[in-house]
Amino acid sequence: MVGAVLLGKGRLGWSAAAILAGSALDVLDGPLARRRGMAGPRGALLDTFADRLGEVSLWAGMAYWLAPNRVDVLLALGCLGFSTIIPFLRARAEAAGLSGKGGLMGRAERLILFCGGVGLAALGPDVLRGMMLVMLVLTGLTVVQRYRSLFRQLPK
Secondary structure, three states: OHHHHHHHOOOHHHHHHHHHHHHHHHHHHHHHHHHOOOOOHHHHHHHHHHHHHHHHHHHHHHHHHOOOOHHHHHHHHHHHHHHHHHHHHHHHHHHOOOOOOOOOOOHHHHHHHHHHHHHHHHHOHHHHHHHHHHHHHHHHHHHHHHHHHHHHHOOO
16 A cells, blocks of 8 residues: 555655555565464455555556546556456355466566566656556456466366
8 A cells, every 4th residue: 555655656666665665564464464363264355355455556656646647547548447456256266166376467477566566667758658558558458368278277
């Protein structure tokens, strides 16, 4: 959330650093909870909820910062849309007892690409636009991959 606010204010370097720091903590919380015997369904729900809230916040911060440029805002919204459909498909699959993983752009890959684009945006606006175009294409492909995988696993 801090990274999203910094991004919305145009503090791109600090935003990328905050996002990376938050992501590092996110990677550690699950193993730490399991090691301490504190892992459970409530923690898993909280983790998933926080992941989605964080991702939506990042794209909202991006759209806010890019507000004067409607094309860039539309790119950010497209990335947001696909980025939320990917975990939705996984959740639907897992609720049906099926495999919901797979595809090019899992959460870690999306965060790496996002932070890379934000971190390098000081080189010029084309870097950020390029990142969003790549993100849009790759997350769109991931949605298709996961949908096809889930569809094939479902009984007729």
